[in-house]
Amino acid sequence: MNRILIDADFYAGNRLERFVLENEEELGIKDKVDATMVFYNHQDIYKYLQIYLEEVKTCFIKIAQKEELEILKKMQKLESKAFFLIYTDNRDLKDELLNFTTSPLWTQMTVASDSDTEVREMIKKVLFYCFTNELTIVEISGYPISIDSLLYIEADKTHRNYLRAITKDNECLVRGTISDVKKKIPNLLALGRGLLVDTNKIRRIEEDGLTLCFVQSLKKIKAPKVCKKELKELKKHSKRIK
CATH class of the missing domain: 3.40.50.2300 (Response regulator)
Known part of the structure; x- marks a missing residue:
């Protein structure tokens, strides 16, 4: 039923x-x-x-x-x-x-x-x-994540062994590790040890060279400082990212 x-x-x-x-x-x-x-x-x-x-x-x-x-x-x-x-x-x-x-x-x-x-x-x-x-769905520890709307996934600082999955219109806590997600969604870009980003959803990188803005969303995330050079190259070779 x-x-x-x-x-x-x-x-x-x-x-x-x-x-x-x-x-x-x-x-x-x-x-x-x-x-x-x-x-x-x-x-x-x-x-x-x-x-x-x-x-x-x-x-x-x-x-x-x-x-x-x-x-x-x-x-x-x-x-x-x-x-x-x-x-x-x-x-x-x-x-x-x-x-x-x-x-x-x-x-x-x-x-x-x-x-x-x-x-x-x-x-x-x-x-x-x-x-x-x-919908293109990937399950992480039994929780369905829509690839179509996923922006980024980061390690949660409050709940150990949980990740915070951010989509265009929602966020949720998912049990698992960054490496688990990387294996299931290999096209995500790893920025540092605690952040995975869908580069196809990045709209703009702010003047600090670290803060990422996304398409169809007001959400932002700041990447680790060690990723500044990598993000600069990403922006350089992308026709879409401003």
Whole structure:
């Protein structure tokens, strides 16, 4: 069974349902979805997952307050194979939600935004991933990384043995090492021991010769000083990098 669950307050729930249904139509996957269900209470969706765990393909959940994180911990213990998109319009919760991706029990994305465009686009990406096979995906320790939108991967300074994967519109923590990723995605450029970059996504190198800016993204990353000469050569031989 391929059921889609939505869990949010009344206004946000209706909003997310509209985005989901619009994307089902746009992606042509309506015939692959058995049901799209909306819950307005975290406990209700938790009870539903306890009974119908194997029938759920995707969950979209809005978390508004820190206290609500407890329900996510309970859901993690169910060890569902569904794809979870955790959404919040409370930017203070961004780091709290990101920490949940250190758990190997489920696959998830987190979105900290109240922008219709951003939330709708993330829903589209999740449905596209779950119901089609057209994305170029590489799994790192069971976590799916979309090569199409990956900008760079760096060693995380807070969580030992975890990497921070940065895409055009999301970031996540992935268990693994830089060498693990390099073997799976050999076209990434290693800058120092803790940074891998997709050079095809670099738009500009700033005046310091180290700070990288990316296409279709406001995200930046500063490479180690020892890489300055290498980046200078990269820019010299690229028609695209400014």
